[in-house]
Amino acid sequence: MPQRRRFIAEIAALVAASALCATIANAVAAKERKLAWVGDYPNALTVPPLRTEPAARTPPAISMIPSETGGSQELPAASPIAEDDAVVTTTMATRTSIPPAKTGEASPGPAPASAKAPDQPPAAAIRQWTLADFPARPDVSAIDISTEQAKALFDLRVPFIDARRSNVYEAGHIAGAISMPVWESDIDHRVARFYEAGRPGDAPLVIYCSGGNCEDSHMLAQKLWGIGYDNILVYLGGWPDWQKHGYSAERGPAR
Amino acid sequence: MRRTREILLGRWLTIRVQIALGAIFVAAALPKIIDPPGFAQMIYNYRLVPGAFINALTHMLPWLELFCGMALLLGIWRRTAALIIGAMLVSFILALGINLGRSHAVNCGCFEIDAAVKSREQLFSEMRWVIIRDVGMLLMVGQLVTALSARARRSEEELEGVVDAEPAQSS
Numbered sequence: 001m002p003q004r005r006r007f008i009a010e011i012a013a014l015v016a017a018s019a020l021c022a023t024i025a026n027a028v029a030a031k032e033r034k035l036a037w038v039g040d041y042p043n044a045l046t047v048p049p050l051r052t053e054p055a056a057r058t059p060p061a062i063s064m065i066p067s068e069t070g071g072s073q074e075l076p077a078a079s080p081i082a083e084d085d086a087v088v089t090t091t092m093a094t095r096t097s098i099p100p101a102k103t104g105e106a107s108p109g110p111a112p113a114s115a116k117a118p119d120q121p122p123a124a125a126i127r128q129w130t131l132a133d134f135p136a137r138p139d140v141s142a143i144d145i146s147t148e149q150a151k152a153l154f155d156l157r158v159p160f161i162d163a164r165r166s167n168v169y170e171a172g173h174i175a176g177a178i179s180m181p182v183w184e185s186d187i188d189h190r191v192a193r194f195y196e197a198g199r200p201g202d203a204p205l206v207i208y209c210s211g212g213n214c215e216d217s218h219m220l221a222q223k224l225w226g227i228g229y230d231n232i233l234v235y236l237g238g239w240p241d242w243q244k245h246g247y248s249a250e251r252g253p254a255r
Numbered sequence: 256m257r258r259t260r261e262i263l264l265g266r267w268l269t270i271r272v273q274i275a276l277g278a279i280f281v282a283a284a285l286p287k288i289i290d291p292p293g294f295a296q297m298i299y300n301y302r303l304v305p306g307a308f309i310n311a312l313t314h315m316l317p318w319l320e321l322f323c324g325m326a327l328l329l330g331i332w333r334r335t336a337a338l339i340i341g342a343m344l345v346s347f348i349l350a351l352g353i354n355l356g357r358s359h360a361v362n363c364g365c366f367e368i369d370a371a372v373k374s375r376e377q378l379f380s381e382m383r384w385v386i387i388r389d390v391g392m393l394l395m396v397g398q399l400v401t402a403l404s405a406r407a408r409r410s411e412e413e414l415e416g417v418v419d420a421e422p423a424q425s426s
Binding site for chain 2: 003007010011014015017018019021022023024026029032033034036037038039040041042043044045047048070086094099120181183185210212213214217224240
């Protein structure tokens with residue numbers, strides 16, 4: 001019996017020492033390494049569906065760019081659409097239509113699953129995307145998009161948000177991407193700052209992380225959807241895919 | 256048979272197993288202590304811990320690994336430390352096994368917590384190897400606990416023998 005009591009006392013001492021050291025370490029940690037003792041992860045017990053990149057999609061007749069030979073030509077690197085005009089128009093039309101926080105900033109609650117953009121019949125041409133092709137979807141927290149769509153949105157100057165850790169962001173990210181590391185302690189502050197900038201809730205936003213089985217984009221999408229952003233597009237290929245294609249990138253800390 | 260038992264539970268093997276296990280757990284704890292958010296992400300990806308407990312587990316588990324590892328290295332509270340390590344290993348094996356069973360690929364998060372991009376196939380193959388490795392470490396824990404228990408029993412018996420002998424001598 002005294003042996004059992006000693007065993008329990010030793011376990012208690014080890015657990016207490018661990019709790020004490022963890023508390024002290026967390027108190028003195030840098031902000032990107034801090035972590036609250038109680039987290040809020042609504043989907044912690046839900047196994048995410050297996051995500052595959054949406055197939056490259058196709059143009060309706062109106063968006064096709066016929067070539068001289070009767071086929072179609074590739075989307076130019078820089079879209080001919082007046083990006084700023086498109087954004088401004090949307091801003092004017094929807095600034096007042098940001099819905100109030102759906103479930104509170106800190107606790108997005110169970111959000112609807114993300115969706116894939118609807119498939120369309122195949123065609124020979126590469127589509128020329130416009131902002132009108134990405135309407136708001138208040139019913140889902142995020143829509144998965146392909147590399148082609150991500151590149152088109154980048155050319156349309158749609159904001160890109162990087163959900164990865166800040167040290168990974170600093171090592172390399174999509175040019176102009178905003179850093180919102182969903183796992184770091186100041187995420188709510190960063191989200192609030194973005195919200196205060198007054199971007200309309202129905203204007204598209206692209207979120208990406210490390211591709212593969214990375215879930216950070218969808219976690220951040222839920223947070224943003226929870227405060228009224230209804231047009232969140234998740235670039236599934238993420239940073240590795242962007243790098244692979246050699247698209248515009250940069251290094252350095254968040255501005 | 257008796258010779259094998261002596262080797263398996265002998266001092267030579269026990270000390271080496273104790274130091275190896277201690278070093279492994281200290282090495283495993285350090286990256287997690289340095290980057291709690293990265294480790295929380297790993298725990299979350301297992302999809303087995305209720306959301307409210309993820310951060311608390313993230314804070315506690317690496318320190319517990321460190322203290323148990325250090326206890327084994329320093330040779331104090333060895334049986335308790337080995338039993339806690341055994342319990343942790345059983346839970347890691349179960350967590351990986353459940354996720355393998357439901358085809359959910361996860362990064363182990365055992366010794367490194369950077370979320371390197373790996374394919375599902377790579378992750379599944381890694382998970383299988385980690386289970387085998389953890390079973391191996393569980394066997395080491397078994398050796399250590401059995402040897403230490405046998406030694407404690409022997410000491411008790413010797414102590415009882417001395418206590419019994421003393422009244423006989425004094426009379």
